[in-house]
Amino acid sequence: MSRKRWYLVMNGLIAGWLVAAAVIVAVHRFVPNGEWLMVHLLLLGAMSTAVLVWSQHFADTLLRHPAPGGRVFHGIRLGGHTVGVALVVAGMLTELWKLVLSGGIVVAAVAVTHAMTLVAQSRSALPSRFGPVVRFYIAAGLSLAIGVGIGVAMARGALPEGMHDQLYPAHLAFNLLGWLGLAVIGTVVLLWPTVLHTRVSDEVDATARRALWLCVVGLMTVGTASLLGLRPLFAIGLLVYLAGVGFVAADGVRLARNFPQQQTFASWSIAAAFGWFVFSTIAFGVTIVEAQSWKDAAAGLGWLVGPFAVGFAAQILLGALSYLLPVVLGGGPSTYRRTALELNRAALYRAAVVNLGIILYLLPVPSLVKVVDSFLVFAVLLVFLVLAFRAVVASRMPATAAEPPLVPTRRGGALAAAVATVVMALTLGIALDPVAAGLQLTKPAVSVTPTGHTTTVEMSMKDMRFTPDVVSVPAGDELVIRLTNNDDQVHDLVLENGASSKLMNPGQTVDVEVGVIGSDLDGWCSIAGHRQLGMVMSVTMIAAATPLAVPSHSGHQTALTEGPSAAGDIDLMKQPDASFEARDAALPPATSATVHEYTFTVRDEVHEVAPGVMQTLWTYGGTAPGPTLRGMVGDTFEITLVNDGTMGHSIDFHAGSLAPNEPMRTLQPGERLTYSFTATRSGIWLYHCSTMPMSLHIANGMFGAVIIDPPGLAAADREFVFVQSELYLGPQAGVADPTRIATQNPDLVVFNGYANQYRYRPIDVRVGERVRVWVLDAGPNRPSSFHIVGGQFDTVFSEGEYLLRNGGSTGTGGSQVLALQPAQGGFVELVFPEAGTYSFVTHVMSDSEKGAIGTFRVTP
Structure with a gap:
């Protein structure tokens, strides 16, 4: 294979990962672990593949000696890395830890092999001035192996409590600052002067050696600090690392000041990327130091994803490729200029839009502004793929007499156009959600004369209450509510005049400017179900001159969501679509394993619960009921709960006996915990969300069963499990209605989540088989009386x-x-005496007529 074709194929892998990342960016809200995938397809996929390709390229160039195995072994390493990353991605999508483990082992093995290959290549080569730069790539490969190992341990979810948060910063450091950072630093030492078309300085080799040792020592310090739990030492390690980066950055700034005329896309992007790299590393250290705990530190690092993944990684990747592709495409000076021209189209405009977009994203702007902005930035980045294709085409065109300029000459107004583009994105985002931007607030007309006086009231939120929940304010005063969230879950305050605190995390304090008080106002928490539990307050206008804060317990019971209930659409005589598949009620026997590991990911998903009736359910793992677990007395269950939902959730396993404070705590969106318990008692046990209002969370799908076999349980020919629950319908595709839940009069009563599903899709058994049926009443309100018509237990x-x-x-x-009764369970056994159709129901007949009916179809 020719050199040109080799690099086209290898860079095709990079392009493939970029396309995959682009697809996930577009659909990440509908994909499990979507945000994780966006980051890792870019960094572990595209960026890491680029490091493997180009680090070997530079090693070959600098050492002037081929690597062991040549391109064949290089291709094997790239193929192994691609397979490893694919396995990791598949494991995260399917939540199978074994796939994540397998992929992680492959990726780490490739990294170590790559580093050892470079070591062997360096030792067999003759001494050269820039040969020591290859040591950056060796250290980078070893860092990736460490970082992936930490990541696999974190994904398994069986770490001691708090260790996940403690290791997370080290995982980031070894992967981002080690694998990517060291590889980029080593490359920039020589690539930057080449991009600027200037001579490498005489001190560059000494600068590189100093930088490498400082960076490696800094990384080792960071890893040690994470293991020992010493956050100040972690920050010291980052300072040492930054000192190494500083040597290279200082040399790069000096060169850029002396050669400012080389304004290509590569120079703009590489310079901006290195700036974001330094910024992100500093912010990384500051976040760690300022946090009150490792948990707070890990939670506070999320905002750095944009600057690091896009500002640094994506820009350094595309900037470097914009310079390197014309070089490897070859074809002589004329061809080089044509391909460089394609890759430098709108260079300043593209670079400016990307970097202004990142700055906008970091500002406290509404969510839809961030969405529009991120799509703009990613679209501009993906223009590179189009230009790269054009460059490949241009490289195959015959030379012409008139050679194009290396950089397009018309650059006037590029910066102004970039600013205008980002402003348009900002405007569009605000137009899509003006209320979130503070616009279009509907306030009642003020019929009093403003006094010019401001009344400030301290208010707290805890246990589904505002304290105080009645505030009396003199007419004409301007009211400011200093609101503190003292609870362990997210709340907010919305007043009927449009004033809002926005969502507030636990411990957060916000001043809510209500405005001039000219009438009474009602306020409430807008989180689903919180208002129905009494989380309301009111502002009362009085004529007195002194504000009063009076405790009260008045509440308003109004519907959670707007629109009529889907109960009006229930037609239990209607058949579901032909494609409908009933939930498999068959129960597999308990395995011989004594440790059972599961990952439950909380998701909001729209499901059909009866023919033509759709509801947005809060699910464990995408189903309601959640997965059925089974084991024996003495078995250990390790469940990793991941909250990918839109509000706080939790889990309570009745099958375990332990203090609820820590494992049953409410997790906010994006958080996770590991819940471990040992089954010491047999039976069928309920698990459910215990976040208030509990009735709403259970009614909206957050429940499931754990079966612990009684010792000596006799074998049965067939086993089934039915979980009875109730549905209190909100609007079509809405969530359960808390007001209807409070009546304890359900719209549907169902087995395994869908009304009459086993009537539509009967369960087949045979005459003479011993059938065991496990039944659990998940409630939240109604009893069950399980009966099989024509059968006797x-x-x-x-x-x-x-x-x-x-x-x-x-x-x-x-x-x-x-x-x-609700939360109770057991099993019954019978043998069907003859062929026929046997209905099973709850003998609370009004409930059975609401969907709790199924059929056993018994054949000879």
Whole structure:
């Protein structure tokens, strides 16, 4: 394969990862772990592939000696890395830790192999002036192996409490500052003067050696600090690392000042990228030092994703490729100028839009502004792929007499056009959500004369209450509410005149400027269900001159969401679509494993709950009920709960006996915890969300079953599990209605989440088979009385004890129902005597007529 074709194929891998990242950017809100995928497809996919390709290229150039195995072994390493990353991505999408582990091992092995290959290549080469620069790539490869190892350990979710937050900064440091950072620093030492078309300084080799040692020592200090839990030492490590970066940056600034005329896309992007790299590293250290704990530090690093992934990684990648592609495409000076011309189209405009867009994204602007801005920045970045394709085409065109300029000559107004483009994105984002930007607030007309006096009231939020919840303010005074969230979950305050605190994290304090008080006002928390639990307050206008803050417990019970309930659309005689598949009620036997590891990812998903009736359910792992777990007495369950939802959620396993304070705490969106318990008692146990209002969270899908087999449980030919629950319907595609929940009069009562699903899709069994049916009543309100029409139970197990076993003491005893209250469960056994259709129901007949009916289809 020719040199040109080799680099086209290898850079095609980079382009493929960039396209994949672009697709995820567009659909990340509908993909599990979408934000993680966006970052890792860019950094672990595109950027890491580029490091593997070009670090070997520069090693070959600087050492003037081929690497062991040549291009064949290089291609194997690239293929291995691609497969490893694909496995990691697949594991995160499917939440299978074994795939993540396998992919991580492959990626780490490739990194170590790459580093060892460079070591062997360096030792077998003759001494050269710039040969030591290759050591940057060796150190980078070893850093990636360490970083991936930490990442795999974090993904497994079985770390000691608090260790995940403690290791997360080290994972970032080794992957971003080590693998990517060291590779970029080593490359920029020589690439930057080449891009500027100037001679490398005489001190560059000494600068590189000093920078490398400082960076490596800094990284090792950072890793040690994370293991020992010493945040000040972590910051010291970053300072040492920055000292190494400073040597290279100072040399680069000096060159740029002496050669300002080389204003290509490569020079603009590389300079901006290195600036964002320094900024991100400093901000990284400041965030760690200022945090009150490792948990706060880990939570506070999210805002650095944009500056590092886009500002640094994406720009350094595209900037370097914009210079290197014309070089490897070859074809002589004329061809080089044509390909460089393509890659430098709108150079200043593109670079300016990207960097102004990142700055805008970091500002406290409304969410839709950030969305529009991010799409703009990513679209401009992806223009590189189009220009790269044009450059490849241009490289194959015959030379012409008139050679084009290296850089397009018409650059006037590029910066102004970039500013205008970003302003247009800002304007569009505001237009899409003007209220979030503070516009179009509807305030009642003030019929009093403003006094010029400001009344400030201290108010707190905790346990679904505002304290105080009634504020009396003199007419004409301007009211400011100094609001503090003293709870462990997100709240807000919205007043009917449009004033709002926006969403407030636990511990946050905000001054809410209500405006001049000319009438009474109602206020409430807008988080789903919180208003219905009494989280309301009111502002009362009085004539007195002294403000009063009076505790009260008045509340308003209004619907959670606007629009009529979907209950009006219920038609249980209607058949579901032909493509409808009922939830598999078959229960696999318990495995021999004694440790059961699961990841439950909380997601908001729209599901059909009856023919033509859609609801947005809060789910564990995308289903309601959540996954059914099964084990034996003495087994250990390790569940990693990840909140990818839009509000706070939690989980409570009745199958475990432990203090609820830590494992059952409410997780805010983006947080995770590991819940471990050992099953010491047998039975079928409920798990559910325990975040208030609990009735709403359970009614909206957050529940499931854990089955712990009683010792000596006899084998059955067939086993099934039915979880009965209730639905209190909000609007179509809306969430459950808390007002309807409070009536305890459900719109639907269902087995396994869908009304009458086993009536539409009967369950097949055979005559003579022993059938065991596990039943759990998840509630939240209604009892269950499980009955099989035409069947008689010879065994009944309820709440951990046999009420009847093989006909009881007489051998002829039988049972007709399994009676359960909410959160109770058990199983029944029977043998169907003859072929036919046997309905199963809850014998609370009004509930069965609301969807709690199914069918066993018994064949000979």
